[in-house]
Amino acid sequence: MSNTVKKKGLSREQVLSAIVVLAFYIAVFVAEQIVPSTSMLFTVLKKGATYALVAVSMNLLNGFTGIFSLGQAGFMLIGAYVYAIFTIPIAERASVYQYYNGGIVQVALPIFIAMILAGLVAAFFAFLIGLPVLRLKSDYLAVATLGFAEIIRAVFQWDKLGPVTNGSNMLRLFPTFNDFNIRNANGDVTIYLSTLVPMLIAGFCIALIILLINSTFGRALRAIKDDEIAAEAMGIHLASHKQLAFCISSFFTGIGGAMLAMYQTTVQAKSFTTAMTYEILLIVVIGGIGSVTGSCISSFLFVACSEWWLRFLDQKQMIGSFEVPLLRNGFRLVVFSLIIMIVVLFFRQGIMGTRELPDLFRRKRKKTGKEARA
Amino acid sequence: MWNTIFPYLLSGISVGGQYALIAIGYTMVYGILRLINFAHGDVFMVAGILMVYISASGVPLFISIPLVLILTSLIGYLIEHIAYKPLRQAPRMSVMISAIGVSYTLQNLVLYITGGLNQLYPTIPWISNSITVGSASTKIVTIFTPFLTILLVFALVQLINHTKIGMAMRAVSKDFETSQLMGININRVISVTFVIGSFLAGVGSLLYFTNYTTVIQTSGAMPGLKAFVAAVFGGIGSIPGAVIGAFIIGIAENIIKGLDIILFKAGLIAKPLGLATFSDAFTFALLIIILAVKPTGLFGEKTTDKV
């Protein structure tokens, strides 16, 4: 971001960044029409987009406001459930809620309305939980938010809430990413959009977060991260600004949860574990705490490795008649863990440090602030 | 009424003792490094897995038990040495992330080694035997745990109050920098703290898994978090606080598990409410309440930041 008072228009770096992003989207659109839709590429892009949104939301708290929250899985769960509950077609409810007489919610909202609702409900829960929790110091806050996610997971599985949440049973048959494909009268797909649309949704949300970070409110949040006491002395009300960041982050995490539901095609509370939060935290760390670009790149990398490129580590491999040792179920995760520990211990800046996409296009003139720090 | 509650109370006290042994590790490490050692629960789990594998190799108990405790202590030492020591000057958030990374690594390693299957915990004679106390039929380990816990805590308090290393530990937890200037070998104190914490977690795992009979890579997560909550509840940094917190949480959690039956037998409810779902959630609700009302816990010391 540039500090000079610009009248209007964008800097050269910003234009180049915009071109890169646009080219990426066009490539995705073209690939979707050409490559068979069963390709792993699309799995990676869909899940990667979802994780990117959640990771950037987490970065808004951890990297830009200095709030170490570990409640992501809980807010994703809320988003996923709200989305699913309000979009299952009424005709299907009897079969989904078979133990609860079709449930008590009998509306089916349009996809985008339901997604926004998912975000709003997550933000509302964040508001409630934020009141007591945000006063705490970094590490207590981490555990309190982690605990909150556990509580949410238990509550959503409670049998008495079954008419709404379907208890510990699965929610399914709600609209998924495939419903974004455009079909002709015969039901054949004419234009594939099931990857592009989720990527656009995530991209739109992330763009909003970037705008927020670069606004006067974003500066206030960074001030809080750098020095709470000085920020307060500059007239920044800590509680309301932290609460604001927490709610906004949770809003987008909730939308991310809705996207995860669409990606998975089913939702079950028990899958939103602490391990999910840890994964997202590690994505943020690998990308660089304090870099939106880093979170995005590392989300796609992480998903690509775990779902696609490193899958071979989980199977026995033969080179001629030689069986490669160690390779069997679970080895992929061990390799993953080691990579993560190496990043945490030796490359604490992650991929991007605190740099963003436009910084990569900046000519090496004099040492400016960001480079001096990196 | 009493006969209905008693079995839950008994297993609550027992689980509480096991949590206490884990909680001491959290509270001591936090006292000295101001670090929540997120990997501590996983060290506890690894101790369980070690016991499974060592027993399977046919080693008799009088060797396998000490061996497990020694190896667990060693793992605690190594974790500190590899994952925390290089980050001594780094921001606290980095160390906490490293701890989460270690937790993730340990779980994945165990997943790889065991294939993600439940491992049957070996039967330890005597403490696995059944016994009937009043209205409750239980294993001897249930009765045995609180006594062993109290004994170990007593020994630990003696160590901290009456030995040179104990004095060093107290000094370091009071003021890290000054103790360094006074010539205390900080790294040694930290290593000893991790060794003691891991040793106690190892003892806790022997008792806990004898009761629950199976171990899997995620077995350490929940007891670990609960023990941490116990440490915060008691006032982090305070050993008696952690122990009392652990007993309170263990008892409350088990009472909630049986609350449906207790309330039903007392005639207060007509049909079960499924309240057992909340036995884990309760612990965290307690955490959030205590942090909101008295962030320093029951026995914690108040600290103010210098401006």
Added chain:
Amino acid sequence: MSNTILRIDHLTMQFGGVVAVDNFSMHIDEGEIVALIGPNGAGKTTAFNAVTGVYVPTSGAIKLMGENITGKRPDQITKLGIARTFQNIRLFSSMTVFENVLTAHHLRRTSNVFTATLRLNAAEEHQMRADTDALLKKVDLYDLKDEIATSLPYGRQRLLEIVRALATKPKLLLLDEPAAGMNPQETDELGAFIRRIRDEFDLTIFIIEHHMNLVMEISDRIYVIEFGKQIAEGTPNEIQNNEAVIAAYLGGDDL
């Protein structure tokens, strides 16, 4: 008669058993430069912290232009017109010089988070940036505006902290040992700078300082405290000849 800007009545600050400030009263009139001096640990910074809301006084009252601000939050007090610097510099370490000062404009925003995010506040944002540029030019920091604040030389960081405080447009400025760590030349410049900003920004200044030459040179009045209690008050001349003060500073009995 001049107006009283700040009035402290019977302020007591107690931490557990320790009384850091004991029944301390003072006042500052509009346009004055008033110094608070005393030996280390006398309770000077504690008094500052009570005035700026970092600590809530155990007892006593603090009034800003007649309005009771006792127990208000630091951000509220800043909005009412008291700005401060810190004994140990507290700049925003990840930000440039420009951003540090720009952040101080946040408290006068009329935008909310939605209008700011969607850039509906462009005019206001533009104004904030222009004001920041103007202020930096005025104090000769404009050339350094894109440097990371904490990479500046020490003296410049102290200066920047004062400028950042000025950007909140205070009526009363509290400086906590602004000359600490400065060389004699920088200290001289600081003295001139403090007088200059007092005149240019219509400020009243309340300063804690150990540098006696600086204090004697710029202060209109001086309060001296020891062990949290006031032991003297007066003009620099009066203070220099006050026996209680000399005793406090030199250790007493020998005199």
